Amino acid sequence: MGSINTTDDGSRFVLTAEALNKALPTMHPTTRAIHADDFVTPHRAIAPGMHTAVNFRYARDPEHLVPEENKDPNAPDDSHVYSRYTAPNSKRLEVLLRSLMGGEVITYSTGLSAFHAMVILLNPKKIFIGDGYHGCHGVIDIIQRLSGVQKLELTDIDQAGPGDIIHVETPLNPTGEARNLAYYRAKATKKGAYLTVDATFAPPPLQNPLDLGADIVMHSGTKYVGGHSDMLCGLLVISTKGVEKGWMKTLHTDRQYIGSVMGSFEGWLGIRSARTMQLRVMRQAETAQKLAAWLQDQSKDQSSPVGKVISRVQHASLQADDLKDGWLQKQMPGGFGPVFSIWAHNLDHARRLPSRMYVFQHATSLGGVESLMEWRAMSDASCDNRLLRISCGIEEFEDLKADILQRVESLVREFP
Ligand SMILES: Cc1ncc(COP(=O)(O)O)c(C=O)c1O
Structure with missing residues (x-):
């Protein structure tokens, strides 16, 4: 009782974001779901605050003014300018989901706006898609009017070429039947195409399509991330290869201009929900x-x-x-x-x-x-x-x- 933790060199121990982030990968996902976002905000409230602000005051010290940046020195992840770019609750949810989904995460207003963002990013000539949620077909039909992208069946994937999308929903809506991702990964690799996966029906810990070579995984977060039938949300999980290609930056810029951001209330509900x-x-x-x-x-x-x-x-x-x-x-x-x-x-x-x-x-x-x-x-x-x-x-x-x-x-x- 009363003792102070010390580090190996005898100095006083203070838990830092860096130390926690280093320890997180060793923790079970149920633990990460509670603690992965502990250091996102400088506030000490145990439950996340709900921030409805659209606008964020710049640093008061002119020496600290950096165009298009607004970092809080105590919480570098909590840097916001205008909520169409980023906002505290959705950013915090993205940090939490990054720890659970195994890749970088970007949130959207709905699952379909996430799907839309993914197709815009990859800009294919052809998209191969089978049965599954009819809304994704509706999004492709709209893009087809603008760009002429061709929509083909998954059974036609031998016609795929470099940069095309092979989009696999698994398990499938509405039957819950699973499709073999390793099979589609092999086909995509042979053709130089991207493999994208709608994993809405089996979020972690049931499956992780990134482990099977998916380039991008999308979810309607409205379903299991939300889990209480009270919020709309979409998300994209980006593979390491995609992050190296700069996809996160492009997706953030595109989201900023298209304006398909998730609302702050949904971000707040999402944090509460993702914990369980x-x-x-x-x-x-x-x-x-x-x-x-x-x-x-x-x-x-x-x-x-x-x-x-x-x-x-x-x-x-x-x-x-x-x-x-x-x-x-x-x-x-x-x-x-x-x-x-x-x-x-x-x-x-x-x-x-x-x-x-x-x-x-x-x-x-x-x-x-x-x-x-x-x-x-x-x-x-x-x-x-x-x-x-x-x-x-x-x-x-x-x-x-x-x-x-x-x-x-x-x-x-x-x-x-
Ligand atoms: C498999 C699947 N993908 C995408 C969506 C679209 O998600 P949202 O309704 O959040 O736009 C749904 C919605 O039911 C779905 O079931």
């Missing part, structure tokens, strides 16, 4: 795997209530051949993602089931703490109209299972 991302995502993924396995088992028995309503289940954890092959566990060492899909035998049941659930909410989006079951035809016209997308929240597995069982029983009674 690992805990939430692990539990959500575990629940999804158990629920998908149970539903698949039940659906095989056509005389069971579930089997009378549900014909098919799809989720990465059910890709038996890929699990046997081994690439899937390598790609997703932390688990298989909290989203999967089920197919009803008929349209009438698909349309009616989500509305009668008690625990599952009938809504779009996903990634929140609450479980959702969406009749996907509500938001994606291209989707099979018997498909129901399930996003697992953090409720108790037994309650989710009971909810499905009781509601399919009542559905079959009313609409045999």
